[in-house]
Amino acid sequence: MKFLVVTNAPTLKEDHSYQAYTPYVREMDIWSANVSEFRIISPTQYNQKLLKSSFKKQPTVTSIPSLNFSNVLSALLSVFYLPIIVFRLFKAMLWADHIHLRCPGNIGLIGCFVQLFFPKKLKTAKYAGNWAPNAKQPLSYRLQKTILSSTKWTKKMTVLVYGDWPNQTKNIKSFFTATYNDQDRLVPVIRDYTKALEFVFVGSLVTGKRPLLAIQIVAQLLSLGFKCNLQVFGDGVLKPKLQHYIDDKQLRKHIVLHGNKTSETVKTALQSAHFIILASKSEGWPKALAEAMFFGVIPIATSISCVPNMLDYGNRGMLIAPNVEDAVSKIVLALGANQALVTMSKLASGWSQRYTLNVFESEIKKLLKV
Template identity: 60%
Template sequence: MKFLVVTNAPTLYQNKTYCAYAPYVREMDIWSDNVDEFKILSPNSYSGKLLTAPFKNQPELVAVPSLQLTSIIHIILSVIKLPIIIITLFKAMIWADHIHLRCPGNIGLLGCVVQIFFPKKIKTAKYAGNWDPKSKQPLSYRLQKWLLSNTLLTKNMTALVYGDWPNQTKNIKSFFTATFTEAEKEPLKVRDYRSALEFMFVGSLVEGKRPLFAIQLIEQLLKQGQQVRLHLFGDGVLRPKLESYIKSHQLEAYIILHGNQPKDVIKTYYKTSHFLILASKSEGWPKVVAEAMFFGVIPLATKVSCIPTMLGHGERGILVEADLGQAVKVFNSYTEANFKSMSTKALEWSQAYTLDRFEKEIRDLILFEENRV
């Protein structure tokens, strides 16, 4: 099978090998294990910092320019680039037996349009954003969701989305993602919630993830006399601002910025921490929530996308609004018994979603799609 991936995620050539954003690479390694030929159509440059990993199965890269719509100049340049990208997409899709779209994203949007002209091709799409029909999203995101759901325009497609949502078309399949294997399962390590509490934040230090909210939550708990400490893992444009805030508010002893760290390092903190804070503005399936729960860490998270479902609507974690006062009040309303119950239920739920199961689901999906046509 000739397998084509269409994605906004940049594919970079480093140390004589193709690499990309590490969590995405780990997933694509699973897909590519089940095909004969593997191409990626994507941009091949990125100006920011990126935690990268090499592809196990090296792809053939079809490089296209990136599209940016953040200014008038960028919009004009993007319009000029459009014909080149569309022609390249057509050629790549002619080559492919299986077209796999990674959405949402500008290149993914073009892929959603061009795939209409290949109704007999096997197609899958991974929509990694918030599929909630009621959520407020940019027009380009809503258009991608509409195209993927439109079974008149989009033929032979299975779209993988996060969460179970009402009134979906038959080609929409609820899916998940995973990090840890069956072999990595461990019994619950019972925490002591009466002594010093360890919190984590894992994610990019950008506005959408609200890392400052996590810091200020810890600050408020400290002011109440609670013994708490926060470990932040990740990097991004907000790091200087966060460092300045920590220093100016004399929080250095209680809040530690670790930067980007490998999976095994973060895993050691999952095993000993009490809580994970994720106050994101939007999410798809937040892997860090499932990862933390795998070891009994209790998420404290905002009610976006499928997070309420992941947390059992409050049975497996703490659901809050993006309001500091409300979040502190909700956190303080729980007892030690509540926390122990949440930790147990979190681990039991998350350990059902292993990498072994994820690999089987993808393998079954590829074989199903191949046999369906």
């Protein structure tokens, strides 16, 4: 099978091999293991720091320019590049037996239009953003959702989305992302929530993830007399600001910014943590929550995208408003019932352990018809 991936994610050549963002590479390794020929059409330049890995099965890569409409010059260049991108997409889709779109994104949007000319080809689209029908999103995102969900215009397409949503067309399939294998399933350690509490934050240190809020929540709990610590795993532009805040509030003893660490290091931390805080502004499928829940860590998260569904509307974790007062009041209230938290932890792990890489690979094979 000739398998084509259309994506905004840059594919970078380094040390004689193609590399890309690590979580994306891990997923594509599963897709590509089940096909004979693997091609990616994407930008091939990126001028920012990126956590990357090499593809196990090296793809053939067709390079296209990035699109950027943030200023007048970039917009003019993007308009100039548009015919080149459309031509290369059309040529690549003509080659493919299976077309796989990665959305949302500018390249994904163009791919949505070009795939309309190939109604007889098998297609999948991974919509990694918020699929909630009432979500406030840019016009380009809404347009991609409209095209992908239209069974009148988009043929032989399965659209993989996060969460269960009402009134969807028949080509929309609720899906998931996995990190751990069946053999990683363990009976989670029963935590004691009456003693010192271990909190974790896993994610990029950027405004959208609200890492400062996680720090402020733990700082407030400390000020109320609770014994607790916070380990922050991840890197980003906010790191200097966060470190300054920690130093200014004299929190170094309790809050540590570890930066990017290996998956094994994070896994070890999750196996003993009590809570994970992720008060994001927007999410698709927050892998950090699913990974933590796998080991019985109770999530504390904002009610966005499919998160309420993941947390069973409060039975498998705590849904908070994005402010310190609401979060702390809910945490303090929950800490008054140790056994209820033990039950919540068990429910969280029981749900997350249903979604392993083994199950993920089985579902991918069904989508590829292999």
